[in-house]
Amino acid sequence: MVAFEITILGANGGPSEYATQCFILKPARTEDSELIAVDGGGGMHQLRELLAQGQNDNEGYDELVLSFYEHDREPIEFFIDPRLTIQKGLSKSLLQSLKRHGAHFESANTTNKAFKLFQGITDYYITHPHFDHINGLVINSPSIYEQENTKKKTIWGLPHTIDALQKHVFNDLIWPDLTAERSEKLKLRSLNSKEIQKCTIFPWDVIPFKVHHGVGVKTGAPVYSTFYIFRDRKSKDCIIVCGDVEQDRGGCEENLLEEFWLYVAENIPLVHLKGILVECSCPLSSKPEQLYGHLSPIYLINELSNLNTLYNSSRGLSGLNVIVTHVKATAAKRDPRLTILEELRFLAQERNLGDLRISIALEGHTLFL
Ligand SMILES: [Zn+2]
Ligand SMILES: [Zn+2]
Numbered sequence: 391m392v393a394f395e396i397t398i399l400g401a402n403g404g405p406s407e408y409a410t411q412c413f414i415l416k417p418a419r420t421e422d423s424e425l426i427a428v429d430g431g432g433g434m435h436q437l438r439e440l441l442a443q444g445q446n447d448n449e450g451y452d453e454l455v456l457s458f459y460e461h462d463r464e465p466i467e468f469f470i471d472p473r474l475t476i477q478k479g480l481s482k483s484l485l486q487s488l489k490r491h492g493a494h495f496e497s498a499n500t501t502n503k504a505f506k507l508f509q510g511i512t513d514y515y516i517t518h519p520h521f522d523h524i525n526g527l528v529i530n531s532p533s534i535y536e537q538e539n540t541k542k543k544t545i546w547g548l549p550h551t552i553d554a555l556q557k558h559v560f561n562d563l564i565w566p567d568l569t570a571e572r573s574e575k576l577k578l579r580s581l582n583s584k585e586i587q588k589c590t591i592f593p594w595d596v597i598p599f600k601v602h603h604g605v606g607v608k609t610g611a612p613v614y615s616t617f618y619i620f621r622d623r624k625s626k627d628c629i630i631v632c633g634d635v636e637q638d639r640g641g642c643e644e645n646l647l648e649e650f651w652l653y654v655a656e657n658i659p660l661v662h663l664k665g666i667l668v669e670c671s672c673p674l675s676s677k678p679e680q681l682y683g684h685l686s687p688i689y690l691i692n693e694l695s696n697l698n699t700l701y702n703s704s705r706g707l708s709g710l711n712v713i714v715t716h717v718k719a720t721a722a723k724r725d726p727r728l729t730i731l732e733e734l735r736f737l738a739q740e741r742n743l744g745d746l747r748i749s750i751a752l753e754g755h756t757l758f759l
Pocket of ligand 1: 603
């Protein structure tokens with residue numbers, strides 16, 4: 391049974407500034423008037439593009455997707471596992487809910503529709519405060535104060551994210567401190583790592599976990615990011631949505647990923663784990679010193695192997711959807727996403743991880759997991 395719908399507003403890991411990481415999440419097939427997002431790299435522009443496609447163009451996925459390497463467009467089949475359920479644009483139930491909850495929605499122009507859709511994203515779960523995970527949300531934020539908007543927005547994150555957003559972004563220097571408005575339409579709220587929090591709009595639990603993401607260039611101090619587990623309280627189905635991450639470093643006291651996978655294996659039966667959206671920013675040829683707090687295929691496969699060992703199932707991780715995000719669009723002959731996908735599939739087979747379904751997160755598409 392499909393449990394989650396994930397619309398990819400952005401999955402790019404830079405250095406291109408377009409459509410960096412941002413996912414919209416909702417329960418499958420429901421027509422809720424509100425939505426949540428993980429990260430805010432994409433935003434209003436991507437929403438306008440999705441809405442401009444119209445409902446009838448959203449059927450199926452037999453199409454070409456932007457690549458800009460060997461060819462400017464490549465067949466979508468190159469990027470996804472054939473068993474992944476995916477469609478172009480917004481899901482039917484999301485479009486339906488916009489019509490149902492928005493007066494005159496159908497007759498509105500695309501920009502006004504995008505405003506409505508953006509306003510309906512009431513909760514953002516941010517993985518870490520790097521620009522490529524917040525830029526859309528920050529630049530879009532003044533629209534919360536449009537007169538006809540009655541909705542509020544809460545930005546959630548672990549303290550390392552929320553403190554940095556308050557001190558270094560919404561500080562009246564880098565960006566107006568919209569959180570200080572008396573109307574309280576924009577709020578920043580801290581979560582605690584490993585603590586189960588009830589999602590305010592869906593019957594889901596949200597569980598954040600702190601993970602490592604390299605060290606500061608100047609200070610050498612550890613940089614942190616977040617993995618989120620979203621769990622439907624009724625069906626117990628879960629998805630894991632990850633921010634940027636690096637492997638646990640040897641000699642480091644905090645084995646954050648080790649603890650995370652242990653929690654997953656002990657608390658989520660494999661059949662209820664509907665998918666993992668995880669970064670793999672760099673190809674296999676990258677040297678460790680070129681990763682800058684990210685994963686390459688060998689490290690991602692090491693992490694999946696750890697999970698596989700903990701689950702200890704005779705079928706390995708068969709059937710698990712792994713959706714790869716945040717690939718860096720570096721100068722290369724071949725699309726780095728295709729290189730990384732091929733390397734991951736090869737390594738997964740070599741390490742006997744079972745029949746994993748590995749795909750690339752494609753901007754402008756909705757996944758059903
Ligand atoms: Zn980052
Ligand atoms: Zn990033």
